[in-house]
Each structure stands twice: as C-alpha cells, then as structure tokens.
Amino acid sequence: MSRTSEAQRPLSPHLQIYKPTVTMxxxxxxRITGAALFFGTLLVVALLVAMAAxxxxxxxxxxxxxxxxxxxxxxxxxxxxxxxxLGGVRHLIWDTxxxxxxxxxxxxxxxxxxxxxxxxxxxxxxxxxx
Numbered sequence: 001m002s003r004t005s006e007a008q009r010p011l012s013p014h015l016q017i018y019k020p021t022v023t024m025x026x027x028x029x030x031r032i033t034g035a036a037l038f039f040g041t042l043l044v045v046a047l048l049v050a051m052a053a054x055x056x057x058x059x060x061x062x063x064x065x066x067x068x069x070x071x072x073x074x075x076x077x078x079x080x081x082x083x084x085x086l087g088g089v090r091h092l093i094w095d096t097x098x099x100x101x102x103x104x105x106x107x108x109x110x111x112x113x114x115x116x117x118x119x120x121x122x123x124x125x126x127x128x129x130x
Contacts, residue, residue, distance in 0.1 A: 079116055086111070094108075
C-alpha cells in the first residue's frame with residue numbers, strides 16, 4: 001500500500017464529542033484539586049518556616065494569609081483538600097465493588113461535590129466564629 005493511499009485512521013473522541021457526566025467532571029476536578037494541593041502545600045511550608053524564623057516572619061505571613069486575597073486562596077485550598085479527600089473515599093467505595101452502577105456513580109459524584117462544599121463552609125464558619 002502506498003503512502004498516499006493509506007486509509008485515514010479515526011481520531012480518538014475528546015471532550016467536544018462526549019456529553020459531560022457527573023463522573024467525568026468529578027474525575028477532572030479530582031486531578032485539578034490534586035495539583036492544587038501540591039502547590040498549596042507551599043503555603044503550609046511557608047507558614048512553618050515563618051514560625052521557625054521568628055515573630056517578624058510569622059507576622060508577615062499572618063498578614064498575607066489574613067488579607068482578603070489570602071483568605072480566598074486559603075478558602076480554595078480548604079475546598080480542594082476536602083474535595084480531593086472525598087474523591088478518594090469515593091474511589092475507596094468503588095474499590096469494594098459498591099455503588100458502581102450508573103445511579104451509584106452519579107450519587108457519589110454529587111455527594112463529593114456537596115460534601116466538599118458543606119465541609120468547607122462548616123470549617124470556615126467555625127474559624128470565623130472563633
């Protein structure tokens with residue numbers, strides 16, 4: 001077969017072809033929150049280093065984290081932490097063979113989303129009330 005007469009190979013379908021499902025969106029969010037947690041760990045390291053460096057360094061980091069943009073970043077980090085954790089629990093449930101049908105997958109996906117939002121709001125409400 002000559003090079004010019006080769007049949008075109010089908011392209012793998014991508015997001016433009018598939019209709020998004022809850023499971024698909026949760027999988028994508030799980031990957032994104034995993035990456036966010038990787039970079040967010042730098043926030044924890046910065047806090048620990050500042051605590052070890054003394055009151056001036058700690059005060060600087062505390063001022064940054066206490067600002068509006070700092071609190072928004074910490075809020076997002078908290079949500080990413082809870083969402084990624086509940087996504088792991090969802091996969092643990094699937095590893096047992098439970099809730100792997102269509103209804104179960106959808107229910108667990110929504111539970112992950114609602115649970116992560118609820119836990120984030122609960123933690124921040126407790127922090128702000130303190």
